Amino acid sequence: MRPRTLFAALLLAGHADAATVTVTHIGTPAAAQVAIDHAAGIWGGILTSPVDIKVRVTWFPLGASTLGVTFPNGRRDFAGAPLPLTWYATALANSIAGMELNPGESDMDVYLNSGADWYLGLDGLPPAGQHDLVSVALHEMGHGLGFVGLSKKVGGDGSLGLLQMADFAPLTTSFPWPQLDTLPGVFDVFLSDEQDGPLTMMANPGTQLGAAMTGGQLRFNGPLVLAANGGQGARVYAPSTFALGSSCVHFNEATYPPGNPNELMTPFSAPGDANHWPGPLGLAVMQDIGWMLAPDVGLHAPDEAARLAAWPNPVDDVLHLGAAPAEAVLTVRDLDGREVLRTRATNAVDASGWCAGAYVLERRAGAVVQRTVVIKRQAGR
Ligand SMILES: [Zn+2]
The missing domain is CATH 2.60.40.3080 (Immunoglobulin-like)
Structure with a gap:
């Protein structure tokens, strides 16, 4: 019924995991752990890394409107970093460096809403009204693996690399919050406003950056996304009211609605909908930010x-x-x-x-x- 689910099942059946994703659960019910671990296995089959990817999941009341929140751990200017003065999720940095850069720390802290009406099955067929936990865990881990930027907007001023842990209170991270030093994430490097150009070329913080973050004209213009999308960047969510944690870190909801193969990394997850695969553009983003995909995954040899x-x-x-x-x-x-x-x-x-x-x-x-x-x-x- 849903081909993307079938692809995921075929992948898991046909290939040994290319990366090992280890999940530590804090308060997660056993039945929910199975669904979350299944999502971890899907990413493990897509990505390659010689270093185990460490995910810390906390089952936590997040209120009525939020299904999950994820904080990636970060490093910059490590040995082999493709771009200088640029933040990388530690899972990605470890993969590129070929060594553990953050021993004893998780690579991402994922909070999943203990109060949501979850569907815990693995088949991608949630009933109407329930949220598919595999899909949401897969989405959140996608952020933790680097599908995320460091955008913020206060008043008219947009900024990159000025996020503070206090911005997300009462949530906290299990690893030290880094001094971001107004530097972009590698995801941000590829964001470009259709009129005004790349975000990283704008004054930071500044009003031009703020306007681009809320102008609805933002695209992710990485070379593999362009190649996979007919020469066009992927449309990024940039609504007129900035939403911290949603704006500028997702594919655009209206461009990639439920049923679209690239819907996984959009900001909203409709009850009754499921997607267990990042889609061609989601995979291209992962490659553009520096991930090597497992053989036979994605569009590129x-x-x-x-x-x-x-x-x-x-x-x-x-x-x-x-x-x-x-x-x-x-x-x-x-x-x-x-x-x-x-x-x-x-x-x-x-x-x-x-x-x-x-x-x-x-x-x-x-x-x-x-x-x-x-x-x-x-x-x-
Ligand atoms: Zn998200």
Whole structure:
């Protein structure tokens, strides 16, 4: 009846887990634990990581209107971090670094509403009126794995990286809340307003940023999302009234309504609805922020996900590239998909004339495609 559920079942049956997701339950009833652990297993089959992903789930009264809340643990500027001065969820940072960066700490704290009317079955067929716990746990863990930004708006001023734990009281985290230092999350780096461009190029905090966060014109313009979506970014939820924890960290509800394959990471979960798969755009977001997917998951062959070595990053003038195969073609695009450079096999490019901002580099040689994202620094910094 619901193909996406079938895909998930096939995946779990056909492949060993590519990542191990371990859930610690605080007060969760046994029957609910089964559904939550099932969701953990779905993510475990999608993602690859040599480091166990540690999820802490607390069964907690969240009131009438909230099903779940998730706080990812974070690290930045770790060994191998693709982007400097950018926050990564620790589950993702550990996967990229290939080592445990936060021993003894959970990778995410998930709160699930103990007062909601949950459907605890695993078949994705909740009756009308009940919320599918597998779907909601899958959604919340998606945030904890990095499908989340650091947006906030106070008055007219929008900001990135100014969130405080007090903003979410009475909820707290089991790990120390980091000093975010007005730095973006890697998810935020790909957010772009259709008129005004990337959020990370705007004054932070500032009114232009605030307007973009509530302008309804926000897209996630990562290179794999663009490739999976006909050259267009995925529409991101940015309603006219900013909602902390909902705005700018979800796909847009109206664009991806119940029944759409990409509905999992929208802000609202309708009772009686279920989705046990992130969808092509959800998977593309995970790859854009830095996850490697397990073989046979998603739209892209493993060799297409190869990372292009490029340094220094951020760059001021000369950008060096890893050894180029013969006949390789390098293209450089900005986050809105505009091509700024196309050139034959080369081991260095002159970036001194580029405008400040993030650029997607793609190098093709036959069927082999390598990509990376590079930040061009603002002059004078
Ligand atoms: Zn959410």
